[in-house]
Amino acid sequence: MNEFYAAAATRSYLRVAGARQLPSPEELGDLVEAAKLGRADVAAVAEELRARIREPLPASLQGRTEDG
Numbered sequence: 001m002n003e004f005y006a007a008a009a010t011r012s013y014l015r016v017a018g019a020r021q022l023p024s025p026e027e028l029g030d031l032v033e034a035a036k037l038g039r040a041d042v043a044a045v046a047e048e049l050r051a052r053i054r055e056p057l058p059a060s061l062q063g064r065t066e067d068g
Helices: 003-016 025-036 042-054 059-067
Strands: none
Touching (some): 003 025, 025 042
């Protein structure tokens, strides 16, 4: 599986799962690449994803999540 497909699939899954804040495509790409190259295992990547979707939204984006 290439990095682009893995990042897109992960982003789609997070959206369907109800994540209010999604990591940027670049952030997801970096995480996928780290896992692929063995710099991070799946558990470390999952923990990093959890941390990134829990970070508070910037004030400029907070209204957008409520509006859809």
